[in-house]
Amino acid sequence: MATTGTSFIKHEVAHHFDNAEQEFESAKLGMWAFMAQEILFFSALFVAYAIFRYLYPEAFLEASSLLSWKMGAFNTAVLITSSFTMVMAVNSAQTSQKKKTFNFLLVTILLAALFLVVKYFEYMSKFHHGIFPPNYFNAMAVFEQVPIFFGIYFVITGLHALHILIGIGLIIWIMRRTARGEFHADYFTPVELVGLYWHFVDLVWIFLFPLLYLVG
Amino acid sequence: MSGHFIIPVSYYVKTFIGLLFLTFITVLAAQFDFGALNLTIALLIAVVKASLVLLIFMGLRWEKGFTWVLLLGSVVCVLIFFFFVFADLMTRGAIDIEEAGFHDLKSPVIKIEKGHAPTGH
Numbered sequence: 001m002a003t004t005g006t007s008f009i010k011h012e013v014a015h016h017f018d019n020a021e022q023e024f025e026s027a028k029l030g031m032w033a034f035m036a037q038e039i040l041f042f043s044a045l046f047v048a049y050a051i052f053r054y055l056y057p058e059a060f061l062e063a064s065s066l067l068s069w070k071m072g073a074f075n076t077a078v079l080i081t082s083s084f085t086m087v088m089a090v091n092s093a094q095t096s097q098k099k100k101t102f103n104f105l106l107v108t109i110l111l112a113a114l115f116l117v118v119k120y121f122e123y124m125s126k127f128h129h130g131i132f133p134p135n136y137f138n139a140m141a142v143f144e145q146v147p148i149f150f151g152i153y154f155v156i157t158g159l160h161a162l163h164i165l166i167g168i169g170l171i172i173w174i175m176r177r178t179a180r181g182e183f184h185a186d187y188f189t190p191v192e193l194v195g196l197y198w199h200f201v202d203l204v205w206i207f208l209f210p211l212l213y214l215v216g
Numbered sequence: 217m218s219g220h221f222i223i224p225v226s227y228y229v230k231t232f233i234g235l236l237f238l239t240f241i242t243v244l245a246a247q248f249d250f251g252a253l254n255l256t257i258a259l260l261i262a263v264v265k266a267s268l269v270l271l272i273f274m275g276l277r278w279e280k281g282f283t284w285v286l287l288l289g290s291v292v293c294v295l296i297f298f299f300f301v302f303a304d305l306m307t308r309g310a311i312d313i314e315e316a317g318f319h320d321l322k323s324p325v326i327k328i329e330k331g332h333a334p335t336g337h
Contacts (some may be wrong), residue, residue: 036290209259214246
């Protein structure tokens with residue numbers, strides 16, 4: 001099974017499970033429950049966005065035009081690509097290709113870092129123009145409610161960026177375990193679960209991109 | 217876990233290309249003004265993209281019933297959230313006008329001078 005001649009560590013099924021299959025399915029179900037919670041967690045911010053966009057459509061139009069849609073579109077492509085490299089990493093782990101798994105995870109991390117770098121420059125250019133969260137907003141705007149948009153923008157993209165940071169930490173963790181040879185066709189649960197988490201981060205951004213950058 | 221179902225790589229490649237294509241369509245559609253339909257079109261494309269990620273990348277397509285119950289349950293809760301907030305918001309009008317200044321429901325955002333937070337509002 002090992003393609004590169006490297007050794008793998010045999011996985012012991014925890015004693016409270018009947019077999020590896022049940023252990024895997026239980027872990028995955030737990031991850032899906034966590035993701036259902038994450039949807040509810042982010043929904044509060046999407047509702048806040050919907051309320052203020054409904055009340056002040058012109059202000060949202062103006063505020064959105066202050067964002068660079070090119071950077072947003074670029075970051076969308078970056079995240080989608082990282083989701084693809086992530087499924088490829090999971091697939092490599094499922095087929096016991098240790099080196100391939102490691103490399104795909106590495107590319108995923110690099111793409112995640114690229115996303116954060118673009119986000120950093122975006123934030124900095126906003127700060128440079130006095131676009132801060134509402135209480136510190138100090139930019140020229142026609143509509144009084146423009147700061148509300150940026151309040152939502154900074155909280156929701158900030159929380160999303162925090163998810164990316166946590167994701168990078170998780171991927172580093174499974175990279176180390178991959179290098180040790182813990183993942184192979186008989187055991188790849190952590191890779192699969194971190195993969196699910198990573199796709200969720202991508203999922204949130206798929207909605208954020210048109211809602212924040214392409215109002216109009 | 218021998219005999220575990222492994223999804224063919226071709227599924228992933230096609231989904232990846234599809235997602236990039238739909239991102240392009242999102243940006244393209246934003247260049248044209250469809251009036252009130254702008255938001256609907258943007259959200260529709262986003263829902264298709266999200267479904268692709270969920271079904272293929274996250275493998276929901278091959279998941280058992282209970283995972284679907286969890287996920288759809290969560291989505292239904294979000295829809296209820298939106299429904300009740302907007303049931304309130306969209307039917308406020310008259311009360312708002314009559315009682316403006318009384319409940320201070322629609323107090324405008326205070327313009328901030330020189331980057332300082334207003335005190336005591």
